[in-house]
Amino acid sequence: MQSLEPGVGVQATEFVEVGGRRVRYAATGTGPPVILLHGLGRSLEDWEPLQATLSGYQLIAIDLAGFGQSQALSDCGLASLAKHVEAALEVLGVPLGAHVVGNSLGGAVAMRLAASAPARVASLALLDSAGFGREVTWTLRILDLPLLWRLLLRPHADSALLSERSIFHNPAFATPERVALALALSRREGAARAFRRQAHALGSWRGVRRGWRKELLTEVSALDIPTLVVWGTHDRILPATHLVNAAAALPRARTHLFSRTGHMPQIERVDELAVLLGSFWDGP
Template sequence: MGPITPIVMPKWGLEMREGTVQDWLVREGERIEVGTALLDVDTDKISNSVEAPDAGLLRRIVAQSGETLPVKALLGVLAEQDVSDAEIEAYVAAYEVPVIDSGDEDAGPAFDYADVDGIRVRYARRGPESGTPVLFIHGFGGDLNNWLFNLDAVAEKHPVIALDLPAHGQSQVKLAGTTLQELAAFVGRFMETIGVPSAHLVGHSMGGGVAAQLAVDAPQKARSLALIDSAGLGDEVNADYTDGFVRAESRRELKPVAELLFNDTALVSRQMLDDLLKYKRLDGVAEALTALGTTLFGDGRQREQPGKALGGFDGPVLVVWGREDRVIPSAHAAAAPAGAVVAVLDDAGHMPQMEKANEVNALLRRHLGQ
């Protein structure tokens, strides 16, 4: 009998426990290539497609549309024709979902904390212990969960670190300054505090501006730079988003603002809105976001544009944009430094690392392999 390869519920992000099967995109009897999108899965954060980790013949679809299953549950089976139906039936019947506990390969706490300049910072580490880490920096009003589809994909080959910036996520609600220069200096001190002399910097939106500023001010700390729908490469920014996010106080007010982040507005779930409102209602968050937003993005203008000063940075640069971005125009990708790899992705808005996670992860892996 030939090998039987399971297709299992992936673990996207640090807190995912289960997912709901939506639609299968392939049929039993189809030959599958590595990277083929097999089915769509909904989580409490967002939906995404599950890619084939192996090539083979899809012999059995096990999980049906509408089923909610734990991480690592069996979704389907790949096997060649020399494997009998009876052998597949026996495999499916005997399959047990591995328990995710302290004995799992994800052992250890999901999050760490560091004290930087008197501010308590939450961060996460994944992947191998040796090698230059990849540091993920989220955007305005975001947190490290903005990378939930990307961290594990990159951590297969590289050490990965993602932090919550000051006054974001579960870091202390205390600003480290309101300019990209001050935020970049803070991230540099965060790296020193956790013992990381240099990293591959990956920044989204405001976090891209922070990463670019750090590469300009302290190039020895930046081995390479990946900017995703980044601030700092042009003048315009949509004040309906930056101001609207700060002002919104209810689900009804926040929904149209959050929908500006995506090309597919159906991705804005009730859970996403509830999580954002919970964060915004923390003591001091409204004041911190107001101060930060006013300094960085007041009147729909970006005050600082470090991305335009990257001509002297000699590390590899990747610039990724969602073509339908309604927060920072995709036309800003044209300001990428000479020699940068630029990818503008169709059918994606301001969050391509979520909407087009598989394409973004492939671009990141190629970039990091340089």
């Protein structure tokens, strides 16, 4: 395993205007394009370890609308997020047929992008992705309850530490630099409201909503796009049992389960993931 060196969040990033909204991105390397989409309430910094490890590709990490330093959309539905990503790729001049990698919410956005604009997507790599089951951590369920979400999402150093620790199996990955970044992101104007709006669009106190999951998986299963689904055995956000659901919903997909790994294999298992992705993209 490779841990992130001190200085998380210091890689060079740039901004482009997409549909009148500012979008932040970080592009590294050269070669076939790979698009990296982060999870709910996260930012493109989650991809720094992979961008530093995986060579032979142009890796483009994007802050999804409303998160990181990208401006929010008036509609936070998956279709709008995916369309906004597609428009960003056009502005950036990314050719058709890019590999798309999504973690958590980013996985659902990646699937919606593939279903809506299949020519844009050469392959899908879904890391602990939303969309494969109802079960989700109680901290996201409670965001559906009035007033309580304001307390839960109030910026605080202790909350940032607990949040970072919850996404990793090994607590050592919740470094002071990552906690500081999480706290800074939570303090951005409109961050709590954007987080709550997105969580509410995807689920309720009962869990992840079935309607959008069923519709999306039906569309993706009909696509002829190579797909890899990866999970961590100790994911406390979206349980590893969802990998079984993914295999059933997408029977042609490859699957891989990382042991002793939490919600972000792109950080906890970056070396192994880089090898796995390279094999997936370069294989027959």
